[in-house]
Amino acid sequence: MDAAWTPPACTRCWVSSRVTAPSTLSTRSSRPGREAAFSTETGSTRLTRSCGLSPGWPEPSALVRRRPTSPVTGMGEGAGSDASEGLDRLLTFLKRRLNGDFSVDAFGFDPELTEAVMLPALRPLYRHWFRVEVRGIENIPASGAALVVANHSGTVPVDSLMTQLAVHDEHPTHRHLRALAADLVFQLPVVSDLARKSGSTLACTEDVEKLLGSGELVGVWPEGFKGVGKLYSERYKLQRFGRGGFVSAALRSSAPIVPCSIVGAEEIYPMIANLDFLARLLRLPYVPVTPTFPWLGLLGLVPLPSKWMIEFGKPITTDGYPDGAAEDPMVIFELTDHVRDTIQNTLHRLLEERGGAFG
Structure with a gap:
């Protein structure tokens, strides 16, 4: 059948194979209502696909639920809402701190x-x-x-x-x-x-x-x-x-x-030694030596x-x-x-x- 080719409704499984026939379009159905095969030949490449979906079924991509995208942030609507609420809470917190609108107890607990x-x-x-x-x-x-x-x-x-x-x-x-x-x-x-x-x-x-x-x-x-x-x-x-x-x-x-x-x-921080002399000099209870400190510098504090x-x-x-x-x-x-x-x-x-x- 010679006609202007229209892409099939389902586009999941395209496969390419080498052929040498001129550009044509053919459609055949081995089990009407259940399976259809499409092919297009252009130059020396044939793209073929076979799908088990019945005619009239929606495209598989349409079956996947997608979270609406926020027009402002570009993120999902839920993520944008969470970020907005977090920002509101942060601004409210900072405003109270700047205005001194918070309380501490007699021991300084905030x-x-x-x-x-x-x-x-x-x-x-x-x-x-x-x-x-x-x-x-x-x-x-x-x-x-x-x-x-x-x-x-x-x-x-x-x-x-x-x-x-x-x-x-x-x-x-x-x-x-x-x-x-x-x-x-x-x-x-x-x-x-x-x-x-x-x-x-x-x-x-x-x-x-x-x-x-x-x-x-x-x-x-x-x-x-x-x-x-x-x-x-x-x-x-x-x-x-x-x-x-x-x-x-x-x-x-x-x-x-x-x-x-x-x-x-x-x-x-496995302490393998205690530098007593340095602890006394610095008036500290102890100065530890661990497998990572002081050998790795600041990394030894991890x-x-x-x-x-x-x-x-x-x-x-x-x-x-x-x-x-x-x-x-x-x-x-x-x-x-x-x-x-x-x-x-x-x-x-x-x-x-x-x-x-x-x-």
Whole structure:
């Protein structure tokens, strides 16, 4: 049949083959209504196609749903809407900050800045680098005072930041964990301001009791620098839990104690040596040497991507103790030892379950 050739309705499967016939057009149907074959010959090339679609079916490309494109951004309508909403939120946030339309508590905690800036900056580490797995989040009360007591490690206290983020993001009520920090944190420029604004406060009995008395969720790492600055050969071996000041505060406030066990922090900066002489010169608790620092310079500050597990144990109640228990050295010692043993045993179990440090 000689006629002006019109491209077929379906254009999925063109194939080329070499021929030597003059330019012609032919159409044949082996199974009418089910299959048609088209061919066109031009010079020495033949394009052929076979399709199983019945006549009248729409072109396959028409069956694919496409997101409408924004005429302004060139992106999909949904993506443009999300970007617009994000920009609106950012402008509103900046306007409030410039106008001073925000509040902080007596300790300097700025919840808006924490949720809008600080926590989002930590989430890539939390979700994709350390791949934190959280267990027992239901053991943290939905409201009211409680004291979270955790092991401390990692050369740099990243574990406290990850614990704060875990509580906020995983808990149904998105509570803020008010971390207790050492004096050194509040002596460092910039770091001091950021710590205050993110909810941290000085690790002293007076501040702890005020926070618990106002119904806050407080976090303490009683090993202090002895835990965070220990050598890698001592990993996951708990150090002494101070003098039990956190237990006294919990007893006075009748706040439950929630043991928290953290696996993964020990491997982010494995400390193989401590430059004691330099630490004394700089008046620092320690100066670490790791497999990457100081050998790689600033690259040595990048933490290794260990696999993290954070487990919150069942609360240990303190409201059943008699009056004056907070001043009883034996009660404080026994309760401190109980919390420490709970965390240590949980660490051993989590290490077995995790397997490889970077798996």
